[in-house]
Amino acid sequence: xxxxxxxxxxxxxxxxxxxxxxxxxxxxxxxxxxxxxxxxxxxxxxxxxxxxxxxxxxxxxxxxxxxxxxxxxxxxxxxxxxx
Numbered sequence: 001x002x003x004x005x006x007x008x009x010x011x012x013x014x015x016x017x018x019x020x021x022x023x024x025x026x027x028x029x030x031x032x033x034x035x036x037x038x039x040x041x042x043x044x045x046x047x048x049x050x051x052x053x054x055x056x057x058x059x060x061x062x063x064x065x066x067x068x069x070x071x072x073x074x075x076x077x078x079x080x081x082x083x
Contacts, residue, residue, distance in 0.1 A: 008050040
């Protein structure tokens with residue numbers, strides 16, 4: 001896992017916890033910390049970029065895993081009939 005993927009994962013965990021707080025207690029941690037400021041907007045943009053990166057990262061991991069599994073599949077040997 002790359003450092004960017006680790007940072008994106010951490011950001012998305014905090015974002016998920018923030019949404020849990022909004023759902024359970026109707027309290028937004030980002031708004032409580034930054035209000036309706038430039039920093040709140042930057043925070044939301046950062047979360048969106050982290051999510052977009054993780055979509056890309058997961059798709060690339062799936063493509064890589066699929067290509068790797070195709071390489072491991074042994075080739076079928078041609079059979080010759082002897083009559």
